Amino acid sequence: MTVTPEAPAIEAPTSDVDPFSHEVLEDPMPMHEELREAGPVVYLRRYDIYAVARYQEVHAALTDWQEFPSADGVGLSNFRYEKPWRPPSLLLEADPPRHDAPRRVLSKILGPRALRKLREDWFADAEVLVDEVLSNGPEFDAVESLSSVFPLRVFPDAVGLLPDGRENLLPYGDHAFNAFGPANDLVAKGEPRVAELAGWVGSRCAREALTDDGFGAAIWAASDRGEITPQQAPLVVRSLLTAGVDTTVHGISAVLYGLATHPEEWQRLRANPALARVAFDEAVRWESPVQTFFRTANRDVQLGGTTVPDGKKVLMFLAAANRDPRRWEDPDRFDLTRDPSGHVGFGMGIHQCVGQHVARLEAEAVLHALARRVESFEVAGATRRHHNNTLRAFDSLPLRMHLA
Template structure:
């Protein structure tokens, strides 16, 4: 998928850079994943804007209900049946990720009932997180012009820059788990069926693991961050997300000498993601 992703990123970035100023979230971070990721899953173009509502809905529902979550859920009667229909076998392009899930059902690796749920899980977990991560990468780089200068001089650092953002300003800063049995963590007893909040962002800024943990440095050796989880909870689609982030950042770095924030960044009121809803920027070409 690399060539197709990079070609689409280049075309999108060319149009934006020509304008000189744009919203890095609404015009880029949201647009690019919504272009390439459903393609990879095998989903057609009709109504893709519904995926933005659906993804935001999933993560906004991870904490206490607020007005943002309730406003999203008002669209549920339309969006949820639409998403379910797009995840059915007959809706997916042959050879796509989605079609391969159904092939696994045909061979007995999973059940027929599990297949559409697994396809939907790609959308639930893989779209909004990547949008947020690309947005935070652009925000981090715009706030650290010396790091942008390093990237612009060497666009091959794009993947490293994306990973450093996942460590430095983690898009999914925590995850929730439920204990299947009584256990103990660091001397603290935890009962069965209790909810546990795991602070990924804290681990990614742990002074015991990282030198200069609070410094954004795209040249650091960043292997070991847990922005994509770890072990059996590692993100199954992380290489696709990395490819998306790399494609966008490399396309910009090849064309843009500097990027600066041109208006007030706005955060989403989401309980499950650290995500921007708007980031006005100005760029100067190479």
């Protein structure tokens, strides 16, 4: 990546980097550092967009929904001028007042009371899964055996999905997050199945396709009470199914990777299992399973000393902000003595991830089950990254466990 002097009519330093190239997706951290050091705002010529990689500017863009709204899309595609490939999310791609009622309904459904009811069952399920995995030997692929299994084991049940077809959730979510980027080979890879996957997910959002005791039924009940409309209810269910699986899978992989490569932190957690939630949030800061999101300037807006013109996209590097040394001490270290609150891995402001407490509970259950059985563990071979335009993920994370 080369950062050049100020270009004509562009107030910010400019760069020709492609954040969605396979080279960058494999290891984005050198680019993050260069963008942070280049300035508070950098103009990316390749896509005619503005990028922010420092914590202060990312936080500002995330929290100022009036100046940087989400309704024009949180990906590269600009809904002012382009038709989205699916109906926009009422949670992620809408602003007040349209955003308010669905957010209020889902926040209540995913609130502390619901999670208290799930906690005992999910912890028991995690114990069973970990025992199953360890019974097959001390070495296994964490992605294949744990992090991609547990969320698909418990979360669809909580939503109220029937067992058939759950294998469609991960490829559907993968394509949805790829589609936030440019129309590159990663998007093309998923396009042959888009209609099939979107049709399956859409069919599972209908009232009659859901059990009567899950999150989905509660969303439909809210429509019966007039809190949201019957037209909004399936879109709110779809938001859960789109964003509630892949991100948790990659978050659990991230915390396992962090603990495997920092054995002293695993010992700290084993001595105090209450640190499981801190460990998950520190992993979300450190690895940032959701790397980027976009906003769109609602008018000519000042950001970091640069005027972002009306209608221009702003690419927020959440992962770069989460390792910004201006905000974090020793940011490249995975550290359970750190207070990771304030990280932007779940977003920030009114569009902050509404399901983050569900993800924390899933990770907490897995970590508690492992802490009971495993004295120490380490990476047992070469890891392999899964490339996605938005997500930071593993395809393979081989681990070797030493039992207590």
